[in-house]
Amino acid sequence: MERPHEIELADFVDYPHTDWISGREFGEDKAKKIGLLNWVKSREKVIIHINDEKVKAINDSFIKGFFSAIFKEVKSKEQVNKLFTIEANPYFARLFEKNFKILDAIYNNATPNSK
Amino acid sequence: MLSITTLLQIVSNYNYSFNSSIPTAKDSWGASEYIAVAACIISALTIIASYYTIYVQNQHQIKFAAFERLAIQNISKILEPIDNIFDNKANELLSLHINEITEVLGDVEIFLIEFKDIYTGLEIIKIIKIKDDFSNPIYSQQSNQIKLFRAQYFAFKSRLLYELYLFAMAED
Numbered sequence: 371m372e373r374p375h376e377i378e379l380a381d382f383v384d385y386p387h388t389d390w391i392s393g394r395e396f397g398e399d400k401a402k403k404i405g406l407l408n409w410v411k412s413r414e415k416v417i418i419h420i421n422d423e424k425v426k427a428i429n430d431s432f433i434k435g436f437f438s439a440i441f442k443e444v445k446s447k448e449q450v451n452k453l454f455t456i457e458a459n460p461y462f463a464r465l466f467e468k469n470f471k472i473l474d475a476i477y478n479n480a481t482p483n484s485k
Numbered sequence: 486m487l488s489i490t491t492l493l494q495i496v497s498n499y500n501y502s503f504n505s506s507i508p509t510a511k512d513s514w515g516a517s518e519y520i521a522v523a524a525c526i527i528s529a530l531t532i533i534a535s536y537y538t539i540y541v542q543n544q545h546q547i548k549f550a551a552f553e554r555l556a557i558q559n560i561s562k563i564l565e566p567i568d569n570i571f572d573n574k575a576n577e578l579l580s581l582h583i584n585e586i587t588e589v590l591g592d593v594e595i596f597l598i599e600f601k602d603i604y605t606g607l608e609i610i611k612i613i614k615i616k617d618d619f620s621n622p623i624y625s626q627q628s629n630q631i632k633l634f635r636a637q638y639f640a641f642k643s644r645l646l647y648e649l650y651l652f653a654m655a656e657d
Contacts, residue, residue, distance in 0.1 A: 390583070392624035394617060427583045429624045430591055431617045461584060468591045475598040476609060 374415035374455070377404065380424035390427040397435025407439045410453060418466075420458035428462060433469040438477075447474035552653040556600060557646060563592050564642065575632035583627055590616050593645075607652055615644045 382391050382400060409416055444450055447470045456466045566589050570582050601607050619641035623634050
């Protein structure tokens with residue numbers, strides 16, 4: 371079995387000058403540069419690490435930007451969860467889960483309850 | 486507009502003044518009778534229209550009150566933790582509370598997405614844009630005291646509630 375791709379979000383911050391990540395466009399741009407959508411199209415798995423020593427805060431606008439093309443492609447939160455693993459503290463893990471619900475509702479025009 | 490009672494009074498007076506004999510089957514209706522009957526019908530329709538208008542207005546008020554209770558009051562409740570931060574921790578650095586603020590703003594979005602079960606026409610994208618317009622700039626200024634962002638927060642809250650009120654009005 372192929373090894374999953376690994377992304378460290380701490381690489382997106384200019385630590386120690388900044389310790390936060392924000393912005394929808396920033397997220398979209400990072401996803402494009404990595405080629406995230408191509409991995410998803412070929413159903414390759416991805417692990418996202420968040421080193422909370424270096425990343426103290428993530429605005430959900432970044433998460434929405436980073437995953438918008440992914441949700442357009444695979445449509446459901448369940449599918450995204452099959453491809454992506456978030457390795458982070460409980461706060462960040464919850465933040466991603468919450469935003470996956472929101473993206474799922476936006477791109478599937480459905481509510482979280484109907485899933 | 487003439488009421489039915491007034492019109493009946495006019496018709497009655499007319500009969501009393503000009504036609505004291507009992508009408509027979511052979512008597513045909515003149516223009517005045519037709520006008521009186523037409524006036525009665527118009528008056529009845531006017532009353533029905535008035536009642537309908539009152540009914541629609543009441544329905545509108547009920548719907549609006551329901552929306553206010555379901556959406557506005559609940560969103561205000563969800564935002565309370567941020568209100569408390571701005572009220573009680575104004576001199577602290579924003580960076581100390583940015584994660585709590587982010588979490589609460591996410592809760593607002595989740596609430597509105599669930600809310601779409603009831604109000605299907607609500608455009609979540611617009612709400613997210615309003616939220617991003619508030620949260621993106623404050624993220625880049627986290628080393629400042631919370632009190633510096635008070636105006637932005639209340640502007641965000643006003644924009645959010647205004648958008649919801651606009652939606653509620655358009656719904657009707």
